[in-house]
Amino acid sequence: MKMRGEQEALLCGVRSLLPEMQRDALGFDEAAEFPRASLEALAELGALKASLPEQFEGLGFGYGEQGAAELLRLFMLLGEASLSVARLYEAHVNALQLIVRYGSESLAWACAEDAGQKHIFALWVTDPHGQELVLEPRGTGFVLRGRKDFCSGAGTATRALITANDRTGTRMLLVRLRPGERVLSSRLKLGGMRAAVTGSVDFSGMEVEQSDLIGEVGDYLREPAFSAGAWRGSAAALGGLAAIVECHREQILQRHREDDPHQRMRFGQNVIAYETARLWMVKVARLACVEDDSAEAIVAYVNLARLAVEAVCLEAMQTAQRSLGLSGFIAGSRMEMLCRDLGAYLRQPAPDETLTKAAAYYFRNAFPGI
């Protein structure tokens, strides 16, 4: 598919950043530090506005067939560069898409301006077990009570779409934060995705205005957008898989072991794994962005794609580790970091339910083409 000028320029720009971002990723991982230089370089290229529709002065990444292909390409490049950067960017895109889909036009414009001024948006929707974030009426607005966990970009993202519950259900709202504001000093340390700087944020006492609410009660969970949005995480994971396949290839070549039949077999299996995941993603990106089927059909297919990508990634990591042996586990080496990051990133919510719901759908409706 032919890319459009500005969109192609952005993708070329990101591709040219790849070697630098890959080098930097090791340092950010070691220090468990937010990848500021990578995000700043992406912001310079205009990537923070790319996923806005053209009516909000974006590049339309993620909208329509062309936008689907472009956003898939972008996530694959970022995942190949650094899964933590891809994760942070994925949340930024997700938040902006929800704001455009459900928010008022004035809020969407304000957020487009913020993105243009290099504010990074986060999406923080995970409540501590059994303690949801509560939105209570106060005066003409609201006040929040509680916190969010697993917040990527905590302390650095200065805009966040969060969910909170009032008496009627779950609402989305936009919060504005200063760097470091409300971040809890957490003992939680993830073994992988360390540079995504995932922490907890305490919103207790924060005041929110009516104009910061996004959409209606229940919109966050509305299908197909809620489940179909998972395609973006899978696209980033696919980029991580590409990095593993390339690292696997380089290291076997460096050891001059490429003529060994077992090494050839394992590398061949990993190329198949990558291509299998890529083919799923091409189809699923189009389906999720164009939305030209029923919500149920879109969700079922995206759910299968998510699990298919997860399965091939898990297998490919094991295969690459088997090929490289213990050197694939040297702390701070590229393969070790890639597998640690991808292993953590693949832990997305409710995988069992995702597969069984999709299977239930295809019991009721024959799988397309069968």
Ligand SMILES: Cc1cc2nc3c(=O)[nH]c(=O)nc-3n(C[C@H](O)[C@H](O)[C@H](O)COP(=O)(O)OP(=O)(O)OC[C@H]3O[C@@H](n4cnc5c(N)ncnc54)[C@H](O)[C@@H]3O)c2cc1C
């Ligand atoms: C790198 C990274 C960054 C993240 N950043 C953010 C962020 O910025 N904002 C945010 O909101 N979240 C974030 N998350 C959290 C994410 O959204 C999910 O909450 C998290 O990944 C869920 O993973 P889990 O394995 O704990 O899922 P779970 O859904 O708890 O799954 C764990 C296992 O339990 C099973 N299971 C699930 N539910 C049930 C049940 N009811 N009964 C029995 N078994 C069950 C599942 O099938 C699975 O086998 C991040 C996650 C990662 C990995």
